[in-house]
Amino acid sequence: MAARIDSANPAFSLESLRAACSTCGLVELCLPLGLSAAEIERIDAIVRRRRKIRKHEALYHAGTVCRALYAVRVGFFKTCDPESSGSSRVFGFHMAGELLGLDGIAGGGHTCEAIALEDSEVCEVSFEDLEALGRELPALQKRFHQILSREIQRDHQIMRVLACKTAEQRLAVFLLDLSERYQIRGYSPSSFYLRMSREEIGSYLGLQLETVSRLFSNFRKRGLIEVERRHLNLTDLPELLRIASGPDPAESAASGFFAEAGSSPSGRI
Protein backbone atom coordinates (compact mmCIF):
# COMPACT_ATOMS: atom_id res chain seq x y z
CA MET A 1 0.00 0.00 0.00
CA ALA A 2 2.69 2.46 0.99
CA ALA A 3 5.19 0.77 -1.28
CA ARG A 4 5.37 3.56 -3.76
CA ILE A 5 6.58 6.03 -1.19
CA ASP A 6 8.69 3.67 0.86
CA SER A 7 10.53 2.60 -2.26
CA ALA A 8 12.16 6.01 -2.16
CA ASN A 9 14.17 4.70 0.76
CA PRO A 10 17.49 3.08 -0.09
CA ALA A 11 16.35 -0.14 1.47
CA PHE A 12 14.89 -1.66 4.54
CA SER A 13 18.02 -1.27 6.61
CA LEU A 14 19.06 -1.01 10.19
CA GLU A 15 19.56 2.65 9.55
CA SER A 16 15.94 3.16 8.70
CA LEU A 17 14.94 1.49 11.92
CA ARG A 18 16.93 3.78 14.16
CA ALA A 19 17.12 7.10 12.42
CA ALA A 20 14.02 8.72 11.15
CA CYS A 21 13.61 11.74 8.96
CA SER A 22 16.92 11.57 7.10
CA THR A 23 15.95 8.35 5.42
CA CYS A 24 12.21 8.79 5.33
CA GLY A 25 10.34 9.12 2.08
CA LEU A 26 7.84 11.42 3.73
CA VAL A 27 10.36 14.17 4.27
CA GLU A 28 8.58 16.35 1.73
CA LEU A 29 5.27 16.13 3.57
CA CYS A 30 6.11 15.89 7.23
CA LEU A 31 7.70 18.08 9.86
CA PRO A 32 11.08 18.43 8.08
CA LEU A 33 9.59 20.01 4.97
CA GLY A 34 11.89 22.73 3.71
CA LEU A 35 14.72 22.06 6.12
CA SER A 36 18.33 21.42 5.14
CA ALA A 37 19.95 18.02 5.42
CA ALA A 38 21.94 19.17 8.43
CA GLU A 39 18.81 20.42 10.12
CA ILE A 40 16.96 17.20 9.41
CA GLU A 41 19.73 15.25 11.09
CA ARG A 42 19.16 17.32 14.18
CA ILE A 43 15.52 16.33 14.09
CA ASP A 44 16.50 12.68 13.87
CA ALA A 45 18.00 12.99 17.31
CA ILE A 46 14.72 13.95 18.96
CA VAL A 47 12.54 11.41 17.22
CA ARG A 48 12.47 9.01 20.10
CA ARG A 49 10.98 5.91 18.70
CA ARG A 50 8.66 4.47 16.17
CA ARG A 51 5.51 2.94 17.51
CA LYS A 52 3.40 0.38 15.74
CA ILE A 53 -0.33 0.66 16.29
CA ARG A 54 -2.58 -2.18 15.23
CA LYS A 55 -5.89 -1.63 13.54
CA HIS A 56 -8.58 -0.48 16.01
CA GLU A 57 -6.00 0.32 18.69
CA ALA A 58 -5.55 3.79 20.15
CA LEU A 59 -2.40 5.85 19.71
CA TYR A 60 -3.50 7.95 22.65
CA HIS A 61 -6.66 8.41 24.66
CA ALA A 62 -8.49 11.57 25.63
CA GLY A 63 -7.23 12.94 28.91
CA THR A 64 -3.80 11.42 28.53
CA VAL A 65 -1.19 13.93 29.60
CA CYS A 66 1.32 12.71 27.05
CA ARG A 67 3.36 15.69 25.97
CA ALA A 68 4.39 14.32 22.59
CA LEU A 69 3.48 14.68 18.97
CA TYR A 70 3.15 11.83 16.51
CA ALA A 71 3.88 11.83 12.82
CA VAL A 72 2.04 9.18 10.85
CA ARG A 73 4.66 7.13 9.03
CA VAL A 74 2.50 4.34 7.70
CA GLY A 75 -1.21 3.81 7.98
CA PHE A 76 -4.37 5.75 8.62
CA PHE A 77 -5.90 7.26 11.77
CA LYS A 78 -9.05 8.93 12.90
CA THR A 79 -9.22 11.42 15.74
CA CYS A 80 -12.46 11.45 17.67
CA ASP A 81 -14.20 11.98 20.97
CA PRO A 82 -13.83 9.13 23.47
CA GLU A 83 -15.73 6.06 22.32
CA SER A 84 -17.31 5.67 25.73
CA SER A 85 -20.72 6.81 24.52
CA GLY A 86 -21.03 4.64 21.44
CA SER A 87 -21.21 7.01 18.52
CA SER A 88 -18.23 9.28 18.98
CA ARG A 89 -17.79 12.38 16.92
CA VAL A 90 -14.94 12.11 14.39
CA PHE A 91 -12.80 15.23 13.97
CA GLY A 92 -10.49 14.14 11.23
CA PHE A 93 -8.76 11.42 9.27
CA HIS A 94 -4.99 11.38 9.13
CA MET A 95 -2.66 9.94 6.54
CA ALA A 96 1.08 9.42 6.19
CA GLY A 97 3.12 12.54 6.85
CA GLU A 98 0.49 14.24 9.00
CA LEU A 99 1.00 15.24 12.63
CA LEU A 100 -1.24 13.99 15.42
CA GLY A 101 -1.62 15.33 18.94
CA LEU A 102 -1.59 19.05 18.23
CA ASP A 103 -4.54 19.45 20.59
CA GLY A 104 -2.50 18.18 23.51
CA ILE A 105 -0.01 21.03 23.48
CA ALA A 106 -2.25 23.43 25.34
CA GLY A 107 -1.92 21.36 28.47
CA GLY A 108 -4.54 19.38 30.29
CA GLY A 109 -3.99 16.37 28.11
CA HIS A 110 -5.41 15.38 24.78
CA THR A 111 -9.00 16.44 24.17
CA CYS A 112 -9.66 13.60 21.77
CA GLU A 113 -8.29 10.20 20.99
CA ALA A 114 -6.52 8.81 17.94
CA ILE A 115 -7.52 5.38 16.64
CA ALA A 116 -5.73 3.46 13.90
CA LEU A 117 -8.04 2.47 11.06
CA GLU A 118 -5.42 0.04 9.73
CA ASP A 119 -2.11 -1.31 11.01
CA SER A 120 -0.03 1.81 11.33
CA GLU A 121 3.26 3.22 12.44
CA VAL A 122 4.08 6.61 13.92
CA CYS A 123 7.19 8.55 14.89
CA GLU A 124 7.01 10.03 18.37
CA VAL A 125 8.54 13.41 19.14
CA SER A 126 8.66 14.82 22.62
CA PHE A 127 7.08 18.21 22.56
CA GLU A 128 9.67 19.53 25.00
CA ASP A 129 12.46 18.40 22.68
CA LEU A 130 10.74 19.93 19.69
CA GLU A 131 10.44 23.28 21.43
CA ALA A 132 14.06 23.14 22.52
CA LEU A 133 15.30 22.30 19.05
CA GLY A 134 13.04 24.95 17.59
CA ARG A 135 14.92 27.52 19.64
CA GLU A 136 18.09 26.45 17.87
CA LEU A 137 16.69 26.00 14.38
CA PRO A 138 14.50 28.90 13.28
CA ALA A 139 13.48 27.00 10.17
CA LEU A 140 12.09 24.18 12.29
CA GLN A 141 10.32 26.63 14.54
CA LYS A 142 8.73 28.30 11.54
CA ARG A 143 7.73 24.99 10.03
CA PHE A 144 6.07 23.93 13.25
CA HIS A 145 4.11 27.16 13.47
CA GLN A 146 3.10 26.69 9.87
CA ILE A 147 1.72 23.25 10.67
CA LEU A 148 -0.27 24.56 13.62
CA SER A 149 -1.64 27.47 11.63
CA ARG A 150 -2.62 25.27 8.72
CA GLU A 151 -4.50 23.03 11.10
CA ILE A 152 -6.49 26.07 12.17
CA GLN A 153 -7.12 26.99 8.54
CA ARG A 154 -8.27 23.47 7.87
CA ASP A 155 -10.61 23.42 10.83
CA HIS A 156 -12.15 26.62 9.48
CA GLN A 157 -12.79 24.93 6.17
CA ILE A 158 -14.53 22.07 7.93
CA MET A 159 -16.62 24.55 9.90
CA ARG A 160 -17.59 26.20 6.62
CA VAL A 161 -18.76 22.86 5.27
CA LEU A 162 -20.66 21.90 8.41
CA ALA A 163 -22.40 25.25 8.73
CA CYS A 164 -23.36 25.96 5.14
CA LYS A 165 -23.31 22.93 2.87
CA THR A 166 -25.95 20.35 2.00
CA ALA A 167 -25.37 16.66 2.57
CA GLU A 168 -24.56 16.18 -1.11
CA GLN A 169 -22.02 18.99 -1.08
CA ARG A 170 -20.41 17.69 2.08
CA LEU A 171 -19.78 14.25 0.65
CA ALA A 172 -18.39 15.71 -2.58
CA VAL A 173 -16.03 17.94 -0.59
CA PHE A 174 -14.96 14.97 1.50
CA LEU A 175 -14.22 12.73 -1.48
CA LEU A 176 -12.28 15.46 -3.27
CA ASP A 177 -10.27 16.14 -0.14
CA LEU A 178 -9.31 12.48 0.14
CA SER A 179 -8.53 12.43 -3.56
CA GLU A 180 -6.18 15.37 -3.30
CA ARG A 181 -4.38 13.96 -0.28
CA TYR A 182 -3.84 10.61 -1.96
CA GLN A 183 -2.54 12.36 -5.05
CA ILE A 184 -0.02 14.39 -3.03
CA ARG A 185 1.28 11.11 -1.63
CA GLY A 186 1.78 9.61 -5.04
CA TYR A 187 -1.35 7.51 -5.21
CA SER A 188 -4.16 7.67 -7.71
CA PRO A 189 -6.45 10.62 -7.05
CA SER A 190 -9.43 8.80 -8.51
CA SER A 191 -9.19 5.26 -7.20
CA PHE A 192 -8.64 4.30 -3.59
CA TYR A 193 -9.99 2.37 -0.65
CA LEU A 194 -11.95 4.05 2.07
CA ARG A 195 -10.37 3.20 5.37
CA MET A 196 -13.39 4.33 7.36
CA SER A 197 -16.98 3.14 7.71
CA ARG A 198 -20.06 4.97 6.50
CA GLU A 199 -20.79 5.81 10.10
CA GLU A 200 -17.37 7.41 10.57
CA ILE A 201 -17.79 9.44 7.39
CA GLY A 202 -21.19 10.55 8.59
CA SER A 203 -19.88 11.53 12.00
CA TYR A 204 -17.13 13.57 10.38
CA LEU A 205 -19.56 15.33 8.03
CA GLY A 206 -22.38 15.80 10.51
CA LEU A 207 -24.63 13.28 8.75
CA GLN A 208 -26.26 9.97 9.59
CA LEU A 209 -24.75 6.82 8.14
CA GLU A 210 -27.95 6.14 6.17
CA THR A 211 -27.62 9.50 4.47
CA VAL A 212 -24.02 8.76 3.53
CA SER A 213 -25.03 5.40 2.12
CA ARG A 214 -27.86 6.94 0.12
CA LEU A 215 -25.54 9.59 -1.27
CA PHE A 216 -23.03 6.97 -2.41
CA SER A 217 -25.83 5.18 -4.24
CA ASN A 218 -27.06 8.46 -5.67
CA PHE A 219 -23.60 9.47 -6.91
CA ARG A 220 -23.21 6.02 -8.45
CA LYS A 221 -26.49 6.32 -10.34
CA ARG A 222 -25.43 9.73 -11.66
CA GLY A 223 -22.18 8.27 -12.94
CA LEU A 224 -19.97 10.33 -10.64
CA ILE A 225 -18.39 7.41 -8.84
CA GLU A 226 -18.07 3.66 -8.86
CA VAL A 227 -18.31 2.21 -5.38
CA GLU A 228 -18.06 -1.38 -4.21
CA ARG A 229 -18.02 -1.70 -0.44
CA ARG A 230 -15.04 0.45 0.44
CA HIS A 231 -13.35 0.61 -2.91
CA LEU A 232 -14.00 3.87 -4.65
CA ASN A 233 -13.52 5.20 -8.15
CA LEU A 234 -14.08 8.88 -8.80
CA THR A 235 -15.15 8.81 -12.44
CA ASP A 236 -16.24 12.43 -12.83
CA LEU A 237 -13.99 14.71 -10.83
CA PRO A 238 -15.08 17.92 -12.60
CA GLU A 239 -18.71 17.31 -11.75
CA LEU A 240 -17.82 16.46 -8.16
CA LEU A 241 -15.95 19.74 -7.98
CA ARG A 242 -18.97 21.57 -9.30
CA ILE A 243 -21.18 19.97 -6.68
CA ALA A 244 -18.70 20.70 -3.91
CA SER A 245 -18.27 24.37 -4.71
CA GLY A 246 -21.95 25.15 -4.71
CA PRO A 247 -25.25 24.43 -6.37
CA ASP A 248 -25.04 27.40 -8.70
CA PRO A 249 -22.36 27.09 -11.40
CA ALA A 250 -23.00 30.68 -12.52
CA GLU A 251 -22.02 31.91 -9.08
CA SER A 252 -18.56 33.42 -9.17
CA ALA A 253 -17.47 30.69 -6.76
CA ALA A 254 -15.21 33.28 -5.18
CA SER A 255 -15.02 31.94 -1.67
CA GLY A 256 -16.10 28.33 -1.99
CA PHE A 257 -14.37 25.64 -0.03
CA PHE A 258 -12.31 24.48 -2.93
CA ALA A 259 -11.68 27.88 -4.40
CA GLU A 260 -8.90 27.99 -1.84
CA ALA A 261 -8.28 24.34 -1.17
CA GLY A 262 -7.96 23.72 -4.86
CA SER A 263 -5.92 26.74 -5.87
CA SER A 264 -2.82 25.41 -4.18
CA PRO A 265 -1.88 21.87 -3.16
CA SER A 266 -2.82 22.47 0.42
CA GLY A 267 -4.31 19.14 1.36
CA ARG A 268 -3.53 18.46 4.91
CA ILE A 269 0.03 19.07 6.07
Added chain:
Amino acid sequence: MAARIDSANPAFSLESLRAACSTCGLVELCLPLGLSAAEIERIDAIVRRRRKIRKHEALYHAGTVCRALYAVRVGFFKTCDPESSGSSRVFGFHMAGELLGLDGIAGGGHTCEAIALEDSEVCEVSFEDLEALGRELPALQKRFHQILSREIQRDHQIMRVLACKTAEQRLAVFLLDLSERYQIRGYSPSSFYLRMSREEIGSYLGLQLETVSRLFSNFRKRGLIEVERRHLNLTDLPELLRIASGPDPAESAASGFFAEAGSSPSGRI
Protein backbone atom coordinates in the same frame (compact mmCIF):
# COMPACT_ATOMS: atom_id res chain seq x y z
CA MET B 1 -17.55 49.56 28.98
CA ALA B 2 -13.95 48.46 29.47
CA ALA B 3 -13.62 50.71 32.47
CA ARG B 4 -13.53 47.94 34.99
CA ILE B 5 -10.44 46.41 33.49
CA ASP B 6 -8.71 49.58 32.45
CA SER B 7 -9.05 50.92 35.94
CA ALA B 8 -6.40 48.40 36.93
CA ASN B 9 -3.92 50.60 35.13
CA PRO B 10 -2.25 53.26 37.22
CA ALA B 11 -3.71 55.95 35.01
CA PHE B 12 -4.10 57.04 31.47
CA SER B 13 -0.51 58.10 31.06
CA LEU B 14 2.06 58.60 28.35
CA GLU B 15 3.59 55.36 29.49
CA SER B 16 0.45 53.44 28.62
CA LEU B 17 0.50 54.90 25.14
CA ARG B 18 4.00 53.75 24.29
CA ALA B 19 4.66 50.61 26.19
CA ALA B 20 2.25 47.77 26.10
CA CYS B 21 2.07 44.62 28.13
CA SER B 22 3.86 45.85 31.26
CA THR B 23 1.11 48.32 32.01
CA CYS B 24 -1.80 46.49 30.46
CA GLY B 25 -4.65 45.18 32.54
CA LEU B 26 -5.08 42.28 30.17
CA VAL B 27 -1.75 40.73 31.09
CA GLU B 28 -3.53 37.82 32.74
CA LEU B 29 -5.45 36.95 29.60
CA CYS B 30 -3.23 37.83 26.70
CA LEU B 31 0.06 36.64 25.28
CA PRO B 32 2.13 37.41 28.41
CA LEU B 33 0.11 35.11 30.66
CA GLY B 34 2.43 33.36 33.07
CA LEU B 35 5.56 35.27 32.13
CA SER B 36 7.81 37.12 34.56
CA ALA B 37 7.98 40.89 34.72
CA ALA B 38 11.37 40.85 33.05
CA GLU B 39 10.06 38.66 30.25
CA ILE B 40 7.04 40.88 29.74
CA GLU B 41 9.30 43.86 29.32
CA ARG B 42 11.02 42.03 26.50
CA ILE B 43 7.66 41.56 24.85
CA ASP B 44 6.99 45.29 25.16
CA ALA B 45 9.87 45.87 22.80
CA ILE B 46 8.31 43.91 19.96
CA VAL B 47 4.80 45.26 20.28
CA ARG B 48 5.15 47.71 17.47
CA ARG B 49 2.13 49.88 17.75
CA ARG B 50 -1.43 50.10 18.81
CA ARG B 51 -3.95 50.46 16.06
CA LYS B 52 -7.41 51.87 16.46
CA ILE B 53 -10.10 50.27 14.32
CA ARG B 54 -13.46 51.92 13.99
CA LYS B 55 -16.70 50.01 14.06
CA HIS B 56 -17.34 48.17 10.78
CA GLU B 57 -13.76 48.65 9.61
CA ALA B 58 -11.43 45.76 8.84
CA LEU B 59 -8.31 45.00 10.83
CA TYR B 60 -7.10 42.93 7.92
CA HIS B 61 -8.59 41.49 4.76
CA ALA B 62 -8.46 37.99 3.38
CA GLY B 63 -5.46 37.48 1.16
CA THR B 64 -3.42 40.16 2.88
CA VAL B 65 0.14 38.94 3.33
CA CYS B 66 0.57 40.77 6.58
CA ARG B 67 2.84 38.66 8.76
CA ALA B 68 1.67 40.00 12.09
CA LEU B 69 -0.55 39.01 14.96
CA TYR B 70 -2.98 41.29 16.72
CA ALA B 71 -4.05 41.22 20.35
CA VAL B 72 -7.41 42.79 21.02
CA ARG B 73 -6.88 45.50 23.62
CA VAL B 74 -10.26 47.15 23.57
CA GLY B 75 -13.35 46.25 21.61
CA PHE B 76 -14.90 43.35 19.81
CA PHE B 77 -14.18 41.67 16.48
CA LYS B 78 -15.61 39.05 14.22
CA THR B 79 -13.54 36.94 11.84
CA CYS B 80 -15.30 35.89 8.68
CA ASP B 81 -15.04 35.05 5.01
CA PRO B 82 -14.68 38.03 2.69
CA GLU B 83 -17.87 40.07 2.57
CA SER B 84 -17.76 40.17 -1.20
CA SER B 85 -20.64 37.72 -1.56
CA GLY B 86 -23.08 39.32 0.85
CA SER B 87 -23.67 36.78 3.57
CA SER B 88 -20.21 35.83 4.73
CA ARG B 89 -19.62 32.96 7.05
CA VAL B 90 -18.53 34.04 10.56
CA PHE B 91 -15.80 31.94 12.18
CA GLY B 92 -15.58 33.55 15.54
CA PHE B 93 -16.05 36.53 17.81
CA HIS B 94 -13.07 37.96 19.62
CA MET B 95 -12.87 39.94 22.83
CA ALA B 96 -10.18 41.79 24.74
CA GLY B 97 -7.07 39.73 25.37
CA GLU B 98 -7.59 37.38 22.45
CA LEU B 99 -5.19 36.98 19.54
CA LEU B 100 -6.21 37.55 15.94
CA GLY B 101 -4.46 36.51 12.77
CA LEU B 102 -3.37 33.02 13.75
CA ASP B 103 -4.56 31.75 10.38
CA GLY B 104 -2.08 33.96 8.56
CA ILE B 105 1.00 32.27 9.98
CA ALA B 106 0.91 29.38 7.56
CA GLY B 107 1.80 31.73 4.74
CA GLY B 108 -0.22 32.72 1.75
CA GLY B 109 -1.91 35.49 3.63
CA HIS B 110 -4.92 35.56 5.87
CA THR B 111 -7.72 33.18 4.91
CA CYS B 112 -10.38 35.32 6.48
CA GLU B 113 -10.90 38.91 7.48
CA ALA B 114 -11.34 40.57 10.85
CA ILE B 115 -14.02 43.23 11.24
CA ALA B 116 -14.51 45.43 14.29
CA LEU B 117 -18.02 45.24 15.70
CA GLU B 118 -17.39 48.31 17.83
CA ASP B 119 -14.65 50.92 18.03
CA SER B 120 -11.64 48.87 18.97
CA GLU B 121 -7.94 48.89 19.58
CA VAL B 122 -5.35 46.21 18.96
CA CYS B 123 -1.66 45.68 19.67
CA GLU B 124 0.30 44.57 16.64
CA VAL B 125 3.15 42.10 16.95
CA SER B 126 5.34 41.16 14.04
CA PHE B 127 5.29 37.43 13.71
CA GLU B 128 9.00 37.42 12.84
CA ASP B 129 9.79 39.29 16.03
CA LEU B 130 7.62 36.97 18.07
CA GLU B 131 9.42 33.92 16.71
CA ALA B 132 12.79 35.51 17.35
CA LEU B 133 11.92 36.43 20.92
CA GLY B 134 10.43 33.00 21.44
CA ARG B 135 13.83 31.53 20.72
CA GLU B 136 15.21 33.53 23.62
CA LEU B 137 12.35 33.10 26.04
CA PRO B 138 11.16 29.50 26.31
CA ALA B 139 8.22 30.59 28.43
CA LEU B 140 6.99 32.88 25.66
CA GLN B 141 7.47 30.15 23.09
CA LYS B 142 5.46 27.74 25.20
CA ARG B 143 2.74 30.28 25.80
CA PHE B 144 2.44 30.94 22.08
CA HIS B 145 2.16 27.24 21.32
CA GLN B 146 -0.45 26.96 24.00
CA ILE B 147 -2.50 29.69 22.35
CA LEU B 148 -2.30 28.00 18.97
CA SER B 149 -3.22 24.63 20.39
CA ARG B 150 -6.12 26.02 22.34
CA GLU B 151 -7.43 27.61 19.18
CA ILE B 152 -7.43 24.15 17.61
CA GLN B 153 -9.23 22.73 20.64
CA ARG B 154 -11.77 25.48 20.40
CA ASP B 155 -12.38 24.92 16.71
CA HIS B 156 -13.02 21.27 17.52
CA GLN B 157 -15.67 22.27 20.01
CA ILE B 158 -17.36 24.43 17.41
CA MET B 159 -17.24 21.53 14.96
CA ARG B 160 -18.88 19.35 17.59
CA VAL B 161 -21.68 21.86 17.97
CA LEU B 162 -22.19 22.33 14.24
CA ALA B 163 -22.20 18.63 13.50
CA CYS B 164 -24.32 17.27 16.32
CA LYS B 165 -26.42 19.87 18.10
CA THR B 166 -29.91 21.19 17.45
CA ALA B 167 -30.58 24.88 16.87
CA GLU B 168 -31.72 25.28 20.46
CA GLN B 169 -28.60 23.63 21.83
CA ARG B 170 -26.37 25.73 19.61
CA LEU B 171 -27.78 29.00 20.85
CA ALA B 172 -27.55 27.88 24.47
CA VAL B 173 -23.91 26.89 23.95
CA PHE B 174 -23.22 30.22 22.30
CA LEU B 175 -24.78 32.29 25.07
CA LEU B 176 -22.98 30.33 27.78
CA ASP B 177 -19.69 30.75 25.95
CA LEU B 178 -20.16 34.52 25.79
CA SER B 179 -21.21 34.52 29.43
CA GLU B 180 -18.07 32.71 30.52
CA ARG B 181 -15.80 34.96 28.50
CA TYR B 182 -17.36 38.10 29.93
CA GLN B 183 -17.03 36.70 33.41
CA ILE B 184 -13.33 35.96 32.92
CA ARG B 185 -12.87 39.59 31.95
CA GLY B 186 -14.56 40.83 35.07
CA TYR B 187 -17.95 41.60 33.62
CA SER B 188 -21.29 40.17 34.62
CA PRO B 189 -21.75 36.64 33.29
CA SER B 190 -25.49 37.08 33.09
CA SER B 191 -26.04 40.57 31.72
CA PHE B 192 -24.32 41.98 28.65
CA TYR B 193 -24.83 43.51 25.26
CA LEU B 194 -24.60 41.47 22.12
CA ARG B 195 -22.17 43.17 19.79
CA MET B 196 -23.32 41.15 16.78
CA SER B 197 -26.52 40.95 14.75
CA ARG B 198 -28.89 38.00 14.63
CA GLU B 199 -27.57 37.27 11.18
CA GLU B 200 -23.97 37.11 12.43
CA ILE B 201 -24.98 34.81 15.27
CA GLY B 202 -26.78 32.60 12.78
CA SER B 203 -23.84 32.51 10.43
CA TYR B 204 -21.55 31.50 13.28
CA LEU B 205 -23.92 28.77 14.47
CA GLY B 206 -24.94 27.51 11.03
CA LEU B 207 -28.50 28.81 11.37
CA GLN B 208 -30.69 31.34 9.60
CA LEU B 209 -31.27 34.68 11.27
CA GLU B 210 -35.00 33.96 11.55
CA THR B 211 -34.24 30.83 13.51
CA VAL B 212 -32.01 32.76 15.89
CA SER B 213 -34.70 35.39 16.40
CA ARG B 214 -37.33 32.74 17.05
CA LEU B 215 -35.08 31.01 19.57
CA PHE B 216 -34.51 34.25 21.47
CA SER B 217 -38.27 34.69 21.68
CA ASN B 218 -38.68 31.08 22.70
CA PHE B 219 -36.04 31.33 25.44
CA ARG B 220 -37.71 34.52 26.67
CA LYS B 221 -41.08 32.84 26.92
CA ARG B 222 -39.55 29.98 28.87
CA GLY B 223 -38.03 32.40 31.34
CA LEU B 224 -34.43 31.53 30.45
CA ILE B 225 -33.43 34.99 29.28
CA GLU B 226 -34.59 38.55 29.07
CA VAL B 227 -33.76 40.11 25.76
CA GLU B 228 -34.38 43.62 24.49
CA ARG B 229 -32.82 44.21 21.10
CA ARG B 230 -29.17 43.50 21.87
CA HIS B 231 -29.22 43.68 25.61
CA LEU B 232 -29.31 40.27 27.17
CA ASN B 233 -29.99 38.91 30.62
CA LEU B 234 -29.39 35.25 31.30
CA THR B 235 -31.88 34.57 34.05
CA ASP B 236 -31.60 30.79 34.26
CA LEU B 237 -28.01 29.71 33.69
CA PRO B 238 -28.49 26.17 35.08
CA GLU B 239 -31.30 25.44 32.65
CA LEU B 240 -29.29 26.90 29.76
CA LEU B 241 -26.47 24.59 30.75
CA ARG B 242 -28.81 21.64 30.75
CA ILE B 243 -30.05 22.53 27.29
CA ALA B 244 -26.53 23.04 25.98
CA SER B 245 -25.17 19.75 27.22
CA GLY B 246 -27.88 17.63 25.68
CA PRO B 247 -31.60 16.93 25.57
CA ASP B 248 -31.46 14.08 28.05
CA PRO B 249 -30.69 15.17 31.63
CA ALA B 250 -30.36 11.54 32.71
CA GLU B 251 -27.52 11.08 30.26
CA SER B 252 -24.21 10.99 32.09
CA ALA B 253 -23.23 14.10 30.13
CA ALA B 254 -19.75 12.64 29.95
CA SER B 255 -18.54 14.20 26.75
CA GLY B 256 -20.88 17.13 26.22
CA PHE B 257 -19.54 20.42 24.99
CA PHE B 258 -19.60 22.03 28.38
CA ALA B 259 -18.53 18.97 30.28
CA GLU B 260 -15.06 20.13 29.30
CA ALA B 261 -15.60 23.81 28.67
CA GLY B 262 -17.28 24.16 32.01
CA SER B 263 -14.98 22.07 34.14
CA SER B 264 -12.18 24.60 33.90
CA PRO B 265 -12.30 28.29 33.09
CA SER B 266 -11.20 27.71 29.55
CA GLY B 267 -13.17 30.32 27.68
CA ARG B 268 -11.13 31.56 24.86
CA ILE B 269 -7.45 32.26 25.58
Added chain:
DNA sequence: TCCTGAGGTTGACCCGCATCAAAGTTTGGG
Protein backbone atom coordinates in the same frame (compact mmCIF):
# COMPACT_ATOMS: atom_id res chain seq x y z
C1' DT C 1 -19.42 -25.98 7.52
C1' DC C 2 -22.69 -22.93 9.72
C1' DC C 3 -23.36 -19.25 12.86
C1' DT C 4 -23.00 -14.67 14.39
C1' DG C 5 -22.33 -9.89 14.40
C1' DA C 6 -20.76 -5.84 12.12
C1' DG C 7 -21.39 -3.11 8.26
C1' DG C 8 -24.12 -1.57 4.34
C1' DT C 9 -28.42 -0.62 1.59
C1' DT C 10 -33.04 0.79 0.88
C1' DG C 11 -37.76 2.21 2.08
C1' DA C 12 -41.38 4.87 4.75
C1' DC C 13 -42.43 8.53 7.52
C1' DC C 14 -42.08 12.95 9.62
C1' DC C 15 -39.87 16.75 12.17
C1' DG C 16 -36.71 20.71 12.48
C1' DC C 17 -35.27 24.22 10.26
C1' DA C 18 -34.91 26.85 5.77
C1' DT C 19 -37.42 29.70 2.89
C1' DC C 20 -40.62 33.15 1.55
C1' DA C 21 -43.30 36.92 3.03
C1' DA C 22 -44.86 40.94 5.57
C1' DA C 23 -44.86 44.23 9.08
C1' DG C 24 -42.75 46.65 12.98
C1' DT C 25 -38.63 49.12 14.98
C1' DT C 26 -34.36 51.56 15.23
C1' DT C 27 -30.51 54.12 13.36
C1' DG C 28 -28.13 57.41 10.72
C1' DG C 29 -27.79 60.83 7.11
C1' DG C 30 -29.40 64.82 4.60
Added chain:
DNA sequence: CCCAAACTTTGATGCGGGTCAACCTCAGGA
Protein backbone atom coordinates in the same frame (compact mmCIF):
# COMPACT_ATOMS: atom_id res chain seq x y z
C1' DC D 1 -37.16 66.44 11.31
C1' DC D 2 -37.98 63.11 7.98
C1' DC D 3 -36.73 59.43 5.15
C1' DA D 4 -34.34 55.31 3.83
C1' DA D 5 -31.91 51.43 5.01
C1' DA D 6 -30.76 48.05 8.28
C1' DC D 7 -32.29 45.07 11.71
C1' DT D 8 -35.76 42.31 14.07
C1' DT D 9 -39.93 39.71 14.77
C1' DT D 10 -43.56 36.63 13.49
C1' DG D 11 -46.34 33.71 10.43
C1' DA D 12 -47.08 30.14 6.66
C1' DT D 13 -45.26 26.55 4.02
C1' DG D 14 -42.20 22.96 2.24
C1' DC D 15 -38.16 20.09 1.94
C1' DG D 16 -33.78 17.86 3.37
C1' DG D 17 -32.22 14.74 6.03
C1' DG D 18 -33.06 12.33 10.65
C1' DT D 19 -35.30 8.26 12.52
C1' DC D 20 -37.07 3.70 12.57
C1' DA D 21 -37.16 -0.63 10.41
C1' DA D 22 -36.20 -4.53 7.42
C1' DC D 23 -33.10 -7.03 4.77
C1' DC D 24 -28.68 -8.16 2.62
C1' DT D 25 -23.67 -9.16 2.46
C1' DC D 26 -19.40 -10.31 4.25
C1' DA D 27 -15.73 -11.68 7.55
C1' DG D 28 -14.24 -14.35 11.27
C1' DG D 29 -14.66 -18.05 14.67
C1' DA D 30 -16.20 -22.44 16.57
